[in-house]
Amino acid sequence: MGVTIAFAMECFQKKIITEKDTDGIDLSWGNVDALFKLIELIAHNQGFGKILGQGCQKAAELFGHDSDRFALHVKGLEISTVDPRAYMGWALGYAVSSREPII
Numbered sequence: 240m241g242v243t244i245a246f247a248m249e250c251f252q253k254k255i256i257t258e259k260d261t262d263g264i265d266l267s268w269g270n271v272d273a274l275f276k277l278i279e280l281i282a283h284n285q286g287f288g289k290i291l292g293q294g295c296q297k298a299a300e301l302f303g304h305d306s307d308r309f310a311l312h313v314k315g316l317e318i319s320t321v322d323p324r325a326y327m328g329w330a331l332g333y334a335v336s337s338r339e340p341i342i
Contacts, residue, residue, distance in 0.1 A: 242317035244277050246295040246310050247287075255304045262286045 250256045251266035258265060264273050280288025290298050295317055299310035311318045313333045323330035
């Protein structure tokens with residue numbers, strides 16, 4: 240959830256998406272109210288949450304404008320908060336996993 244919302248905020252900051260795209264939600268960095276609203280929309284699969292609920296890879300495909308450059312995922316699954324460079328087993332799991340998201 241965090242990676243996908245951060246991706247949406249990055250897209251907003253770079254003007255790839257606007258409040259028109261986000262159903263009027265201001266995704267400026269630090270807008271805590273927007274975070275809670277997005278979590279609710281994603282959980283209920285409503286409005287802009289329908290897009291983000293598919294993950295940052297699918298959202299990047301929809302947004303375009305090279306937004307895939309900062310969509311942090313491996314095989315369509317958002318990365319965790321663990322840096323795989325510090326945990327070789329985790330990195331290996333990312334590299335050889337055959338799992339892709341089921342949407």
